[in-house]
Amino acid sequence: MKQNRKRLSKPAGWILFICALGLFCVQIGYLFVNAKYQAEYIDDRLFYIINIACALCLALAIWFLLEINKAVKLVTLCVIILFIISSGGLLVKSNQEVNHITSLSPDWKHVLSIKENVESGDAIYYRSYYGILARPKERLHNQIDGEVKVEWLANDIAVLTYKIENQTVQQFIATYGDRGGGLAYYYVGAEIHGRWQFDDIEVESNTEGITVTENGTTDSFQWDDIVQFGTLAVVLMKNNEAAWTLSLNEDFDVHSAANTAPTGTISLYKATLEKNKPYTLTYRLHNEGSD
Numbered sequence: 001m002k003q004n005r006k007r008l009s010k011p012a013g014w015i016l017f018i019c020a021l022g023l024f025c026v027q028i029g030y031l032f033v034n035a036k037y038q039a040e041y042i043d044d045r046l047f048y049i050i051n052i053a054c055a056l057c058l059a060l061a062i063w064f065l066l067e068i069n070k071a072v073k074l075v076t077l078c079v080i081i082l083f084i085i086s087s088g089g090l091l092v093k094s095n096q097e098v099n100h101i102t103s104l105s106p107d108w109k110h111v112l113s114i115k116e117n118v119e120s121g122d123a124i125y126y127r128s129y130y131g132i133l134a135r136p137k138e139r140l141h142n143q144i145d146g147e148v149k150v151e152w153l154a155n156d157i158a159v160l161t162y163k164i165e166n167q168t169v170q171q172f173i174a175t176y177g178d179r180g181g182g183l184a185y186y187y188v189g190a191e192i193h194g195r196w197q198f199d200d201i202e203v204e205s206n207t208e209g210i211t212v213t214e215n216g217t218t219d220s221f222q223w224d225d226i227v228q229f230g231t232l233a234v235v236l237m238k239n240n241e242a243a244w245t246l247s248l249n250e251d252f253d254v255h256s257a258a259n260t261a262p263t264g265t266i267s268l269y270k271a272t273l274e275k276n277k278p279y280t281l282t283y284r285l286h287n288e289g290s291d
Helices: 002-037 045-065 070-097
Strands: 098-104 112-115 122-130 135-139 148-156 158-164 167-177 193-200 202-205 209-212 216-223 227-230 233-237 240-250 265-270 279-284
Touching: 002 045, 002 135, 045 070, 070 098, 098 148, 112 158, 148 240, 148 265, 158 240, 167 227, 167 233, 193 265, 202 265, 202 279, 209 233, 209 240, 216 233
Parallel strands: 167 240
Antiparallel strands: 098 112, 112 122, 122 135, 148 158, 158 167, 193 202, 193 279, 202 209, 209 216, 227 233, 233 240, 240 265, 265 279
């Protein structure tokens, strides 16, 4: 039994040592990329978590591999444990300085990353480019006050809903895709021109703007009150407060030809911090429902 345990300890030790070496190389690579390209981990806490994981693997590898007396082993392990404790303290300190809003897309291909400086209140949206690495892309116009909610309307559309200091609701949309093949920029409002419906909810986009009808109540939004994010979504604003998000679903096909009926569906998502789900609307032909 003792011989079997000893025989297994060597391979386990080498595996742990290789893991520790790999994590160490990841950290060295990160420091290089950060210095040269200003790329950061998509979540700052990853730096300290990887340090802790590397130290743990190294400590266990030493215990399994090195044929040294217990006193030397204990001293070495105590040093590593102190390093882990200090890294844990830095992790807690970092978490107190920066509030991370991180959410993984349903298909695991994209990560919404927003880092909010707790002291200044500045919130910056980071765009992921290299897996767990990201670069700052955009500063949120308003400071976040209180809780936030993240909803993925599609695998490439994430909606952040939050309140600001005056307690009005705002929405920020992170988009990672395109519905037109990436060949040209297009406007969501123009692409969804016409009427869209789901049960008693209707959306109409025309030359004057966009109207939303819910349970018989209609809200109109002029084009000046509509904010576009990327080429996938718009936020409908009313009195400087977000009311709805409209987005193009993954089955939506952007047509270059004029007077062509849209193909696919769109999503309508209410701006609220309460639990809710988006509505899926389909295009309504002009002769439908007519007398």
